[in-house]
Amino acid sequence: MNAKPKVLIVDDEPTNLQILNEILQNDYHLLFAKDGAKGIELAISEEPELVLLDVMMPEMTGHEVCKVLKSNEKTKYIPVIFVTALTEVGDEEKGFQLGAVDYIIKPVSPPIVKARIKNQLSLVNVNEVKATRLQIVQRLGMASEYKDNETGMHVIRMSHYSQTLALAFGYSSEAAEEILNAAPMHDVGKIGIPDHIIQKPGKLTPEEWEIMKRHPQIGAEIIGDHNSSLLKLAKSIAITHHEKFDGTGYPFQLKGEGIPLEGRIIAIADVFDALTTVRPYKKAWEVDVAIEFLKKESGTHFDPILVEKFISVLPKILEIKNQWPEEIESLV
Numbered sequence: 625m626n627a628k629p630k631v632l633i634v635d636d637e638p639t640n641l642q643i644l645n646e647i648l649q650n651d652y653h654l655l656f657a658k659d660g661a662k663g664i665e666l667a668i669s670e671e672p673e674l675v676l677l678d679v680m681m682p683e684m685t686g687h688e689v690c691k692v693l694k695s696n697e698k699t700k701y702i703p704v705i706f707v708t709a710l711t712e713v714g715d716e717e718k719g720f721q722l723g724a725v726d727y728i729i730k731p732v733s734p735p736i737v738k739a740r741i742k743n744q745l746s747l748v749n750v751n752e753v754k755a756t757r758l759q760i761v762q763r764l765g766m767a768s769e770y771k772d773n774e775t776g777m778h779v780i781r782m783s784h785y786s787q788t789l790a791l792a793f794g795y796s797s798e799a800a801e802e803i804l805n806a807a808p809m810h811d812v813g814k815i816g817i818p819d820h821i822i823q824k825p826g827k828l829t830p831e832e833w834e835i836m837k838r839h840p841q842i843g844a845e846i847i848g849d850h851n852s853s854l855l856k857l858a859k860s861i862a863i864t865h866h867e868k869f870d871g872t873g874y875p876f877q878l879k880g881e882g883i884p885l886e887g888r889i890i891a892i893a894d895v896f897d898a899l900t901t902v903r904p905y906k907k908a909w910e911v912d913v914a915i916e917f918l919k920k921e922s923g924t925h926f927d928p929i930l931v932e933k934f935i936s937v938l939p940k941i942l943e944i945k946n947q948w949p950e951e952i953e954s955l956v
Contacts, residue, residue, distance in 0.1 A: 628653040629745055630672035634663035634689065635707065636681045640730070644676060644707070647734045648741070660684030664692050667699045673745055676728075679708040679719070687722055694723040703744045707732065761808050761858070777948050778897055783807035784944045785893035785934075792933040793889070802857055803886060809858040810865050810890050813843025837874045840866055857886060865890040870924045880927075888927040892918065892934050895925075896941070901950045908950075911942065 631652040633644050641656050648654060655670055657663035660681055667675060675693065679686035686706055693699040706719050709730040716727050725747075726740050787804035795803065814822060817839050821832045828836060843862030847855055864878065864887030871879030878887075899914040909917075915935060922931040934941070 629674070630655060630670060631674050631676060631741065632657065632663065632666055632670065632672040633676045634658075634660065634681075634686070635676075635678035637678070640678065640707070643732065644737070647732070647737050651738070652741075660686070660689040660692075663689055664696075664699075667693055667702060668696065671698065672702060673748060674741060675702055675704045676707050676741075677704050677724075679706050679710055687718060690719070690722045690724055703748060705740060705744065761805055761854075764809065764812060777950055778901065779808040779811075780948045781944055782810070782890070782893040782897045784948075785897060785941055786889050788937050788940050788944065789889050789893060789930065789934050792937045793885075793930065802854060803889065805854055806858040806861055806886070807890055807893070809843065809847060810861050810894060811839065811843065812846050813839035813841065813862060815846065816842035837866075840864070840875050860884050861886050861890050863887075865894055867891070868925045869927050873925075883927075888930055892926050892930055896934070897945075900945065911938075911945075 629652055631648060632655040633641055633648075634657045635641050635644075636658050638658070641658070645654060645656075655666050655672060657666050661684060663675070663677065666672075677686045677689060681689075686708070690704050690706075693702065693704060700723075703725045704723065705726045705728060706724050707728045707730060710716075719727060725744055728737055728740055783804050786807040787800045790800040790803045791797070817836060821828065821835055824832070840863045844859050847859040847862055849859070850856065863875070864884050867873035867876065867878040867883045867887055868891075869880055869883070869888070871877050873883075896914055896918065899909045899917060900911055902908045915938070918926060918931050918934065922928040
């Protein structure tokens with residue numbers, strides 16, 4: 625198996641293909657196409673890590689090829705670098721609008737070509753690591769949800785609800801993404817709660833409720849203390865998402881802004897999703913009934929400003945709800 629990254633080069637001039645081959649052949653597994661149609665065919669079948677694409681080609685221009693690649697589910701995330709003699713600002717702007725990540729001007733400089741490709745492939749690797757990290761975190765969150773939720777989709781929905789609410793509150797896209805990544809860990813402490821309590825269809829006894837209330841601290845212990853900003857955030861969420869705005873929550877009876885903002889955000893997302901989906905102890909509530917509950921509990925259970933923000937982005941929330949439906953609901 626060839627361990628070198630695949631790079632597809634699309635150019636109608638054999639001389640240009642030869643030059644790029646000489647520059648890159650030692651570091652990459654190269655694929656070549658002399659026209660746009662063949663380039664698209666190879667991109668779909670071979671799924672290269674990167675495409676070097678000439679702009680001025682007969683029959684199908686590089687811009688047209690890029691547009692097709694970005695509209696195809698299999699190739700839309702492959703980075704495209706235009707290699708072109710065009711130097712007008714308008715040409716570059718059009719390329720970036722179509723989804724290209726960079727431009728290399730002909731005649732090419734070997735050090736520049738190598739550096740640009742290396743930089744883009746490094747970004748691809750970073751994005752793959754981030755996507756894998758999110759998958760792992762979500763699945764650890766699902767492990768706890770399988771105790772009281774047959775499909776575990778709760779962690780997916782509520783994490784996206786949380787991200788949406790964070791953005792509405794004014795979080796940067798990067799900070800909101802961190803919320804998305806950390807939120808699935810909110811109930812990981814349920815792993816430490818006995819099944820007969822988690823899955824009990826009726827009301828818990830006072831003794832059982834005291835055991836249930838331990839799960840935020842168990843979750844914080846499972847996550848532990850780390851330098852990672854993601855895991856620090858996840859620990860804060862795990863231990864504070866059951867605190868209430870009026871100070872009557874658990875485990876520490878924190879009040880108002882004494883509750884970390886991330887805990888207040890997750891509290892709304894978590895409860896809304898729990899109310900609007902089937903659980904062993906209840907049927908799903910209608911969305912409008914759940915919203916009325918949030919309004920009623922505004923200022924007592926929930927941060928009133930965050931409740932307003934949540935309602936303001938309700939269309940997006942419902943899109944998320946529909947995107948990840950609860951399979952169990954179709955059986956009820």
